Amino acid sequence: MEESGGSGKPQSGGTGDGPASGPGDREPGRPRRAGGGILMGRPFGVPVYVAPSWFLVAALITWVFGGQLERVLPELGGVRYLVSLFFAVAFYASVLVHELAHTVVALRYKLPVRRIQLQFFGGVSEIEKESETPGREFLLAFVGPVLSLVLAGVFYLGMYTVEPGTVPGVLLAGLMISNLIVAVFNLLPGLPLDGGRMLRAVVWKITGRPMAGTVAAAWTGRALAVAVLVGLPLLTHSGSLGAVENIDGVDTLTDALLAAILAAIIWTGAGNSLRMARLRERLPGLRARTLTRRAVPVASDTPLSEALRRANEAGARALVVVDGQGEPTALVREAAVAGVPEHRRPWVAVSGLAQDLKPGMRVSAELAGEELLESLRATPATEYLVVEETGEVYGVLSTADVERAFVSAMARPRG
Numbered sequence: 001m002e003e004s005g006g007s008g009k010p011q012s013g014g015t016g017d018g019p020a021s022g023p024g025d026r027e028p029g030r031p032r033r034a035g036g037g038i039l040m041g042r043p044f045g046v047p048v049y050v051a052p053s054w055f056l057v058a059a060l061i062t063w064v065f066g067g068q069l070e071r072v073l074p075e076l077g078g079v080r081y082l083v084s085l086f087f088a089v090a091f092y093a094s095v096l097v098h099e100l101a102h103t104v105v106a107l108r109y110k111l112p113v114r115r116i117q118l119q120f121f122g123g124v125s126e127i128e129k130e131s132e133t134p135g136r137e138f139l140l141a142f143v144g145p146v147l148s149l150v151l152a153g154v155f156y157l158g159m160y161t162v163e164p165g166t167v168p169g170v171l172l173a174g175l176m177i178s179n180l181i182v183a184v185f186n187l188l189p190g191l192p193l194d195g196g197r198m199l200r201a202v203v204w205k206i207t208g209r210p211m212a213g214t215v216a217a218a219w220t221g222r223a224l225a226v227a228v229l230v231g232l233p234l235l236t237h238s239g240s241l242g243a244v245e246n247i248d249g250v251d252t253l254t255d256a257l258l259a260a261i262l263a264a265i266i267w268t269g270a271g272n273s274l275r276m277a278r279l280r281e282r283l284p285g286l287r288a289r290t291l292t293r294r295a296v297p298v299a300s301d302t303p304l305s306e307a308l309r310r311a312n313e314a315g316a317r318a319l320v321v322v323d324g325q326g327e328p329t330a331l332v333r334e335a336a337v338a339g340v341p342e343h344r345r346p347w348v349a350v351s352g353l354a355q356d357l358k359p360g361m362r363v364s365a366e367l368a369g370e371e372l373l374e375s376l377r378a379t380p381a382t383e384y385l386v387v388e389e390t391g392e393v394y395g396v397l398s399t400a401d402v403e404r405a406f407v408s409a410m411a412r413p414r415g
Helices: 052-072 074-108 134-161 167-186 194-207 210-238 249-285 304-314 334-338 342-347 369-378 399-411
Strands: 038-041 048-050 113-119 122-127 295-299 318-322 328-332 354-356 362-364 383-387 393-398
Touching: 052 074, 052 113, 052 167, 074 113, 074 122, 074 134, 074 167, 134 167, 134 194, 194 210, 210 249, 249 369, 249 399, 295 304, 295 393, 304 318, 304 342, 318 393, 328 334, 328 383, 362 369, 369 399, 393 399
Parallel strands: 048 113, 295 318, 362 383
Antiparallel strands: 038 048, 113 122, 318 328, 328 354, 383 393
């Protein structure tokens, strides 16, 4: 620990927009955040959350679709907004099916899925690991748009079973069109969309380098964001997306705002994909063995001042509390040591500053990269006991050291 003065060991980290980035999106060793919304259920054991932003979008869809119903079915009156709300819920149920397609394939390939979240512009399946092969990456991305196309076909066939110009007919037509839009939009070849992940897989297959695929798909995604920002308002204004009459300033402003939001989401997602890819390239440099601090064993009743003296003599920076047989039982917390004034250290036993060892606080010295980070996340703590495969104690791994190495790895310029 820093107070002991030792040098330690040498140190060496959209709408239905598909799988999200994995372990590197949180700081190492920190506990996982809560779901980020209202928990709706756990299909296939994966929690599904509805983000607060969904309610804003649901209200917007209800208002816009209600206005359409007023023109198509004026006899509905105020009931049209209840019908519109049903449409909003049914549409997001379709988005959930899209995300569940990603989830099922991910689980089939033994890729852990942290959660599914329905949010502002659709949903996201947070898959914690990358696919091992480009073929699996392609399939994992492709199934979402395919399910949306299937749903669009089902709703299209359903339109033949009802009378046109009725509430069921209008709902089925709206759901058919919306799922078709979701499928087509997600097939656009730019990250973070499913089409971007498919492009990444193709480039990965051709070059043999996943990073090359990510760079190509991310920059295509950024180009797509610019195209959406400029092109969507122009297409809407010109009527290319359908008959448009009496376009006023409010409509133009709404189209521009929608385009800006979509473009920002795509641009940000593409940038995050690049950041995560670079992180994964550098994660193997995070090795438990090289980040571990040398430690000295002390009995639980040892005064802190004496324990620090022994650590200084041994050139160690960590303290391990052991029992009478020399077996580790707890780790002295660095933050707790720092909080004890120097004049009180002879009167404070190390046991009062230690955290008992839990099973997950013993990590292998051979762990590295994502495996190391996942091990630390499984049991959040400030220090971990590092052991050899034989069970022999190697030292103590501090979360603070991992975080510093993590930040350093990300800050290094690309070679």
